[in-house]
Amino acid sequence: MPYIRETILTTISEAGDVHIAPLGIIQEGDGWVIAPFRPSTTLANIEANGLAVVNYTDDAKIFAGCLTGRKTWPLAPIGGCPVPRLEAALAHDVLKVERVTEDDTRPRHFCKVVSSGQHRPFTGMNRAKAAVLEAAILVSRLKMLPAEKIESEIAYLKIAIDKTAGPDEETAFYWLLEKVIEHLAEVERAG
Ligand SMILES: Cc1cc2nc3c(=O)[nH]c(=O)nc-3n(C[C@H](O)[C@H](O)[C@H](O)COP(=O)(O)O)c2cc1C
Incomplete structure (x- = not known):
């Protein structure tokens, strides 16, 4: 089985609306695969602009909130990237889609990290x-x-x-x- 990081993805629509969703990113070679099920806003957004920000956070309320209709969380801009990160991110990676394996239920977007940032210390497992x-x-x-x-x-x-x-x-x-x-x-x- 591949290694999967459980993260919060931020993406933007063509109109610039920000979408926040928990997603597992799958390790593949020197990149990461994003595989959202159809239909989803995350999928529509990465299809529109080929960009996603991976937020590494241990904030349990953001994971639970996104699943229970609490989808608005403070954001922070990233220099040189139109997609913002979560303010609560300990660190982030900006992913750019390099190629897509199409699928009727779950297309796979293979991405490379184009920039990264560190914001807060990790304070341990819980x-x-x-x-x-x-x-x-x-x-x-x-x-x-x-x-x-x-x-x-x-x-x-x-x-x-x-x-x-x-x-x-x-x-x-x-x-x-x-x-x-x-x-x-x-x-x-x-x-
Ligand atoms: C930890 C975690 C990992 C998830 N990983 C995925 C994933 O890899 N693909 C997916 O389609 N949904 C995944 N989900 C469910 C999505 O977060 C949820 O379906 C979300 O609403 C995506 O749809 P949206 O982009 O329209 O909001 C995951 C949920 C959690 C809590």
Whole structure:
């Protein structure tokens, strides 16, 4: 399996509107593959201008927020690049698309890093941040998973939250939990 970095991508539309979305970037040779499913705003934006900024952040609220309708986060300009970065980024890479493997469901955009920046220190690993990341991925796949699997994963991830979260990780997990509860209630009503 290839190495994947879980990141927040910033992209811009032709009109200049900024879009923020969590995305895993996939290591390939001396570059990175961005593979958004169709349809998505991220895909439309990189098709329009061939640019994406990869934000390396450990801010659990941004991952959880993007999955729960909280898509506006402070931005900062990058010199010489029309796409801004997240203000909260510890570091960023500007990626430029070099070639595309077309696909009806998930085209792969192979990119090279054209510039980078460092902004804040990394302050260490944390189980609750990792649990929020896993819960965010779970929430992005709710429709594909059986209810029992969702319930058991959330129960497991909550252990790390209870033991190691700060207020931000607790809030982020709660946002995701609300989505999960909503989804499970819908499944029960339908079923
Ligand atoms: C950690 C993480 C990684 C993700 N990676 C991908 C990915 O590689 N491709 C994808 O299509 N969606 C991925 N998603 C889901 C997208 O963030 C979500 O579908 C998003 O809304 C993209 O659509 P948009 O560009 O229209 O906002 C990921 C979600 C999370 C939480």
